[in-house]
Amino acid sequence: MNTIYIEAFSGLSGNMFLSAFSALLGDYEVLRDLPQKLHLPDGKIEIKQVDKNGINCQYVEVIDLNLGKEPDHDHSHSHSHEHNHDHGHTHSHNHAHTHAHNHSHTHSHDDSHTHEHSHSHGAHRHLSDIQKIIDHAHISDNAKKIAHDIFLMIGQAESKIHDMPLETIHFHEISGVDSIIDIVGNAVLIDQLNISKVYCTPICTGFGIVKTQHGMLPVPAPATAELLQGMPIYPGTEEGEKITPTGAAILKYLNPDFKSTAYTTIKTAYGPGKKNFHNANVVRISLLKSEVEQEKDTYLQLEASIDDMSPEYLGVSFQDGLLAAGAVDFSITQQLMKKGRFAFLLSVILPKSNLTEVANYIFNSTSTIGVRYYNIDRIELPRIQKTKQTPFGEVLVKESTTPTQQLKSKPEFDDVERLAKANNQSPYQVLNTINSNF
Known part of the structure; x- marks a missing residue:
């Protein structure tokens, strides 16, 4: 089980999380075939190197091939917001938006974050439609549960803001191919990172007014503000929308602790947003030595x-x-x-x-x-636990890195025994097969 520390000094979005979690896991390939696993052939994931105020990092870009490029989105919220995009969206609706809001999206905004997306695109799906896509995906059961929970949080926030039954809300932007891949991709990474405890700094939301289909609305957008209830936030010094509904929903799912204490970091990763600001538009996420380990x-x-x-x-x-x-x-x-x-x-x-x-x-x-x-006295290498797919099923793997950056990995023997019994093979046979696939 792993402990992480999120520094949200430039807000949060779905693809900022996606980029940082991939870097923390040290594995971007796990995402490349996600569109196929979701049966969404119009989706594509590209990894590109970017520079944010001198910080070199990898940006995970989710592309809707129907649009030709990752929508700026961001906040999509489903709400239609305006999103500029052009959608008109109309959506009024109901939005459900689930936002990602995008709000207002128009945005331009600055949004920092760029992220997220998807607007609209295309067919507007209800929550039940998105749930079916997740249920039929070739991902772990736990990743499916995480994705369901995040979409439900977004839908509940939209339902409350618009005073509409959850089942009648249309997920506009958030129901787009890129938004679905974005949220499910984060669910897969959260599952593989085996996160059990999360700490977070207060969240920078940005400030100002954003234009939406519902008119001019304050930042953070209503659904985002609903998702952030109970969390410490501050506007920062740069105008614009810095946290999207998707970013807020993922953070809410992670249920972070905002207490200030001393941490020992093991590994640090950066997740860039699409936009550029005066301050570095990245989220920094660190893998920590857990409190128990420190004690x-x-x-x-x-x-x-x-x-x-x-x-x-x-x-x-x-x-x-x-x-x-x-x-x-x-x-x-x-x-x-x-x-x-x-x-x-x-x-x-x-x-x-x-x-x-x-x-x-x-x-x-x-x-x-x-x-x-x-x-x-003991000297220990930094280690991380990952859940990996094998021909026999899921197995928990411990990975450590030597001072010369050599990777050592070892499957948990309890999982090996469990898979051996389930597949009517010996632990020796299962372990050999697993090792040959790593």
Whole structure:
């Protein structure tokens, strides 16, 4: 499970998240065939290098081939907003917009962010239509759930703003090919990054008035403001719309903690917006050493020599309980003790904070009447957990990078065993097949 820190000093949009998450994962290829997996042949994803105020980063561009180019969108919100685009959109409607709003899109805006999109394009879909596209996609079940949740949040915000039943709202811009790929792509990346905890800075929204089909509206647009309720925001110094409904919905899904505390970063990635501003138009997302890992940086080695108990009691059940009590690693080796007695040396590595729990477990589960422990130091490589698709199903993989940038990866053995049972093969066969596909 991974912890991330989002710095939203220039707002947020769907494709800013898309670019940053891809860079954090270190894998842009996972997105290239997403249009095919969604059965949306009119969609295309391109990766290009851009410079934002001296920050070199990769921009993930989602293109609707019907329009020839990624709509500026942004805020699309579904609402029609005006979007300029030209749509007229009419939409009034109902919008549902789900926005992405775009608002107003007209925008021009500055929007910073550029992002998102999609306007309108084409057929206007209801939430149920989008849900069908997601359900039939060739992506993981968890990624589908994440995508459903994000679209639902956008729809609920639009429904409240327009005082219309959710099922009757038309998702205009947000229902476009590029917007669907944008949101589902983020869902896939969130799933693969295995994110469990999110921290975030207060969010820069921009300020001013934006022209929409509903007239002149304040920034952030109404649906965006609805999605941002409960989060700390500020207008910043540059006029324009800096956070889109899609960006706000993704952030809301991630349920960030805005508390200020010290963090240890492992990896940092940048997600650029399409527009250029005086300030760098990027979001910075860092992979952190989790709070639990930071608290457990001080390790102990605990030992006990056991010479009057059958080794049967030190089997799998005992070992599982030891890990559950808070051990991070252990070994059991044979010894010869005084008076010629054979014994077993139990050596356990554990965080200092877990000493009482682990010691009590050993006292309750073995015949020993004493343990010894001492401080140890460890050097660890930065690591990240990813969910990867294999011929047998999904498997969690731990990846670490050496000082010379060599990648080491290892599938979780529990997942290997699970897949072996499900496919009627041995763990050895499954592991070999998985390794040959990496």
